[in-house]
Every structure is written in C-alpha cells, then in structure tokens.
Amino acid sequence: MSIKFIQYQPKYHYQVYNLIKSILDSEYAHVICAGKYGDLDKIEENYIKDGGIFWLALDNNTVIGTIALRNYGLSRGLVKRMYVKKEYRRQGIGKRLMKTLLDFARKNNYTKLYLGTTEDMEDAIRFYSKMGFKKIKSLPKDIPECRGTVFFEYSI
DSSP states (O other): OOEEEEEOOGGGHHHHHHHHHHHHHHHSGGGOOTTTTGGGGGHIIIIITTTOEEEEEEETTEEEEEEEEEEOSTTEEEEEEEEEOGGGTTSSHHHHHHHHHHHHHHHTTOOEEEEEEOTTOHHHHHHHHHTTOEEESSOOTTOOOOOOSEEEEEEO
C-alpha cells in the first residue's frame, strides 16, 4: 500500500463524488438531507478558488479519502468532506489528511477552523477531539452552511 496525499485534481472528480456518496448513503443516509452533494459539482469554485483547499488520499490512483477546507474570511475556515473508505480506516489515513489540512491552514494564516457533525457519528467526534478540536455550542452565525448538530473549533 503506497498512500499519496495530493491536492484535488479534476481527473479524480468522479471518484471523489462516488466515494463520498457511497459513504453517506450506506452509513449515514438517515442524517443527511437533500442537496447533500451540491458542493461537489464545482469543487474548485466551492473550495479552492477563495483560498481553501481540497485534499485527496490516493492508493495507486484510487481515491480512498478526502478532506476540504472552505475559506470564510477573517482567517477562519470550515473543515468539510472528511471521509475515508471503510477498508482503509484505523490506519492513520484520516489523521494524515487532517494534519495535511492543518499544515495548509497554518501556512495560509488561518487562525480558527470550525466543523460540524452529528451525534451518531461517534467515531468522528472522538477523532476530532483527539486531533485538538474543542466542542462549541454553535458555529459563528456567518458560517451557516453546516447541517451538523455537534460543532467544533480549532485554534491555530
């Protein structure tokens, strides 16, 4: 297994979409509402264009993980699209994706990162806590897009 971490490239669009859709549909269909994939139609526009990023974990050119950062100005960002294919979990790939994103955020002068998830994503909640994210009551009002019910903040 030779895992590479790269910035999003359009040639992987179909794989990214299918990975995220398959995880959400098979594991979390009951907590996701309509419009759940709209941001994936235009990854460059929704994430990268305004100073954010979208990272991929690849195993022999197969997308096995994703993580994204959407820029909200004022040195703040929203972490999104953190997914690792089931058979690759608990191998440090999620941790490496998150560290890659945090390094990017530091180098690009972010000071606060936010994210949201839901109560039933217990593994995700434990993971974010271990990575240094602190639970908060809600996201800032000008970061409205997250449909989660459990929110976190990370200070850089």
